[in-house]
């Protein structure tokens with residue numbers, strides 16, 4: 001998935017690498033499991049459970065399902 005239209009109207013794109021849209025978010029338990037596997041090369045680190053994107057305009061966070069490309073959780077600032 002390379003693009004998504006945020007609810008604020010901003011077009012989010014992850015086609016550039018690196019970018020400021022896509023975040024790598026792990027739970028402490030996920031990270032602990034990775035550390036125990038003695039992984040050193042970042043390329044070999046598995047993807048986290050969700051593909052998390054940040055809209056720089058409205059600060060919404062989208063948690064996407066990797067398989068469907070659909071957001072399963074959306075957080076907005078109050």
Ligand SMILES: [Zn+2]
Pocket residue numbers: 006007008009010055056057058059060
């Ligand atoms: Zn937005």
